[in-house]
Amino acid sequence: MPDVNTDLGHLKELAQNKFRSFGKEIHKPDRNFLWFLRIVASAVIACLLSVGLFLLLKAWPALYHTGLRFLYTNTWDPVGDVYGALPVVFGTLLSSFLALILSVPLSLGIALFVSELAPRRLARFVSFTVEMLAAIPSVVYGLWGIFVLAPWLRTVVEPFLGTYFGFLPFFQGPPYGVGMLAASLILAVMITPTISSIAREIFRAVPSNYREAALALGATRWEMIRLSVLSASWSGVLGAVVLGLGRALGETMAVTMVIGNRADISLSLFSPGQSMASVIANEYVEATSDIHLAALAEVGLLLFAVTFLVNSGARLIVLRLKTKGGGR
Amino acid sequence: MRLLMLFLAGFLASSSWGAQVVTGAGATFPYPLYSKWFAEYGKLNPNVQINYQSIGSGGGIRQLLDKTIDFGASDSPMTDEQLGKASGPIVHIPTAMGAVVLIYNLAGSTNLKLSSDVLADVFLGTIKKWNDPRILALNPGLAQTSDIFVVHRSDGSGTTGIFSDYMAKVSSDWKTKVGSGTALNWPTGLGGKGNEGVTGLVKQTPGSIGYVELIYAESNKLSFFALKNKAGQFVTPTLKSVTAAAAGLKEVPDDLRFSITDSDGAGSYPISGATYILVYKTMPDSAKAASIVSFLKWALKDGQKMAAELLYAPLPSSLVKKVQKKVETIEVKRAG
Numbered sequence: 001m002p003d004v005n006t007d008l009g010h011l012k013e014l015a016q017n018k019f020r021s022f023g024k025e026i027h028k029p030d031r032n033f034l035w036f037l038r039i040v041a042s043a044v045i046a047c048l049l050s051v052g053l054f055l056l057l058k059a060w061p062a063l064y065h066t067g068l069r070f071l072y073t074n075t076w077d078p079v080g081d082v083y084g085a086l087p088v089v090f091g092t093l094l095s096s097f098l099a100l101i102l103s104v105p106l107s108l109g110i111a112l113f114v115s116e117l118a119p120r121r122l123a124r125f126v127s128f129t130v131e132m133l134a135a136i137p138s139v140v141y142g143l144w145g146i147f148v149l150a151p152w153l154r155t156v157v158e159p160f161l162g163t164y165f166g167f168l169p170f171f172q173g174p175p176y177g178v179g180m181l182a183a184s185l186i187l188a189v190m191i192t193p194t195i196s197s198i199a200r201e202i203f204r205a206v207p208s209n210y211r212e213a214a215l216a217l218g219a220t221r222w223e224m225i226r227l228s229v230l231s232a233s234w235s236g237v238l239g240a241v242v243l244g245l246g247r248a249l250g251e252t253m254a255v256t257m258v259i260g261n262r263a264d265i266s267l268s269l270f271s272p273g274q275s276m277a278s279v280i281a282n283e284y285v286e287a288t289s290d291i292h293l294a295a296l297a298e299v300g301l302l303l304f305a306v307t308f309l310v311n312s313g314a315r316l317i318v319l320r321l322k323t324k325g326g327g328r
Numbered sequence: 329m330r331l332l333m334l335f336l337a338g339f340l341a342s343s344s345w346g347a348q349v350v351t352g353a354g355a356t357f358p359y360p361l362y363s364k365w366f367a368e369y370g371k372l373n374p375n376v377q378i379n380y381q382s383i384g385s386g387g388g389i390r391q392l393l394d395k396t397i398d399f400g401a402s403d404s405p406m407t408d409e410q411l412g413k414a415s416g417p418i419v420h421i422p423t424a425m426g427a428v429v430l431i432y433n434l435a436g437s438t439n440l441k442l443s444s445d446v447l448a449d450v451f452l453g454t455i456k457k458w459n460d461p462r463i464l465a466l467n468p469g470l471a472q473t474s475d476i477f478v479v480h481r482s483d484g485s486g487t488t489g490i491f492s493d494y495m496a497k498v499s500s501d502w503k504t505k506v507g508s509g510t511a512l513n514w515p516t517g518l519g520g521k522g523n524e525g526v527t528g529l530v531k532q533t534p535g536s537i538g539y540v541e542l543i544y545a546e547s548n549k550l551s552f553f554a555l556k557n558k559a560g561q562f563v564t565p566t567l568k569s570v571t572a573a574a575a576g577l578k579e580v581p582d583d584l585r586f587s588i589t590d591s592d593g594a595g596s597y598p599i600s601g602a603t604y605i606l607v608y609k610t611m612p613d614s615a616k617a618a619s620i621v622s623f624l625k626w627a628l629k630d631g632q633k634m635a636a637e638l639l640y641a642p643l644p645s646s647l648v649k650k651v652q653k654k655v656e657t658i659e660v661k662r663a664g
Binding site: 075076077078079080082146147150151154174176177178179256257260261262263272274278281282283284285286287288289292 | 383384385386387389390407409410475477482483484485486492506507508509510511512513514517518519520521525528529532533
């Protein structure tokens with residue numbers, strides 16, 4: 001849009017001229033404000049660095065004690081001071097990605113419905129309800145998981161899956177109710193408001209003349225959504241998904257309450273698992289041996305690293321998509 | 329009006345105005361009892377205010393070693409390794425006792441019994457079904473055919489500490505494969521967070537077995553197993569049978585770091601344990617030391633009477649005498 005650019009250039013010139021014409025009295029508060037913002041911004045970076053440094057420092061004895069074995073062995077035995085973090089890393093990643101698989105279609109559906117299809121009143125009601133989900137504390141989700149979700153899974157869902165899809169390795173073993181499936185479902189519910197409300201705003205931000213153009217060319221509603229709304233908001237939607245994933249990776253309380261808490265690697269979604277956040281929440285309070293404490297700090301460090309990697313990986317994808325889109 | 333004045337006086341006394349503040353932290357298990365004790369003791373001694381944070385035994389021991397609190401509290405005695413890290417000798421004062429109760433969810437079956445070897449094999453995962461001949465031998469007529477779902481604590485806990493201490497004593501398999509501690513590498517089963525987490529899972533899973541604190545099982549009216557003790561009797565967990573476990577202790581070690589799991593003596597419940605208050609023998613602040621000592625003396629005498637109504641088993645009188653002597657060894661410089 002060339003209009004906007006010339007407008008911006010014009011504004012810039014105007015602003016520069018104004019600054020030049022102002023005296024020093026005006027300049028000084030401006031500069032102070034700039035410094036204030038600089039300090040605030042660097043405080044965030046300092047926070048991040050100090051968390052990383054703190055974890056590294058606390059984890060040092062375990063890093064030294066277990067070495068790289070920490071990353072690829074799967075025995076977690078506080079009594080024998082043997083620590084392998086593979087099962088908890090597996091638990092965190094599996095439950096989070098499953099939650100994403102369940103939640104993304106649902107969230108995008110809600111967002112599209114609210115921004116494109118629903119009458120305004122209904123749209124307002126639906127988005128309000130979805131956002132209410134975000135306001136529920138995670139311990140309440142956990143209780144709901146124990147008392148409603150897990151019994152339902154144990155008596156209805158898991159026997160059903162076991163009977164009809166039991167030939168798949170994912171649906172084998174006794175139906176406990178709590179376990180990886182319950183944790184993933186709870187996480188899916190918890191991240192749906194995050195993803196859907198951001199996606200909704202992104203869809204709304206797509207200029208309406210895009211839609212009109214598509215419709216004018218004879219597109220059906222679905223084609224219009226696909227051609228003008230979805231393709232224009234790709235990168236933003238990915239950003240929303242990453243935010244949801246970030247929440248899922250770090251979620252502690254609700255997951256701890258329904259994941260079954262056994263540090264095991266199993267393909268079956270029925271079997272209990274353990275996540276990085278929940279092992280810390282479970283064991284830190286009563287840990288007394290130095291190595292145990294350090295190993296828990298190392299799990300924290302690992303969680304920090306995993307979230308960092310996942311986030312930067314997703315950013316990279318977004319960046320790539322953006323440049324691709326620009327080149328088209 | 330008088331009441332109001334009293335209330336005001338009480339309020340002023342309990343606020344930090346001139347009152348000496350003693351801080352402690354540690355085990356969550358004795359927290360209801362301790363808060364009652366501190367409140368009652370505070371009424372008698374308005375110039376002393378005791379603050380207690382129930383952050384868990386491990387946290388209590390860590391903070392005591394860091395000297396950020398005046399006393400710690402733990403459900404299991406400190407290990408030699410931990411004592412080695414302390415800057416001075418630490419005195420263990422047992423204050424009350426509790427037990428670990430095995431609860432189950434088997435509709436229609438009551439008054440069930442277990443022996444130590446069967447219990448160990450259930451938690452090791454070798455006995456997988458309720459109609460296992462070894463379970464039927466103890467409970468003739470038990471008409472349950474389902475799988476056994478084992479439920480344990482997922483969070484580090486003194487309850488797990490006492491339970492695994494017992495298991496390691498009665499089963500050599502357990503000792504070599506699992507060991508004892510506040511958090512374990514469980515061979516089988518599901519983990520629930522806290523007593524309420526374990527209870528929730530057991531209540532909802534038919535065929536499950538789990539362990540919780542006696543107080544928790546009593547106040548939630550859960551059905552539990554009678555366990556075969558060392559003397560060969562099947563004993564249900566009650567305050568009396570827990571106190572009996574401590575009374576059955578033949579030799580009390582000098583530092584009072586005893587274990588009363590699998591205790592000798594008639595009528596003793598085998599998975600019992602004491603909870604401790606931990607203090608440095610020599611405290612930097614002698615005024616605080618005096619307050620703590622006088623509180624401990626009170627807790628061992630008048631405090632014990634309040635234990636039972638809150639479902640804590642009081643210490644047997646034979647033990648109280650030894651503990652009182654131990655309290656005397658805490659250094660108090662009497663000023664004036």
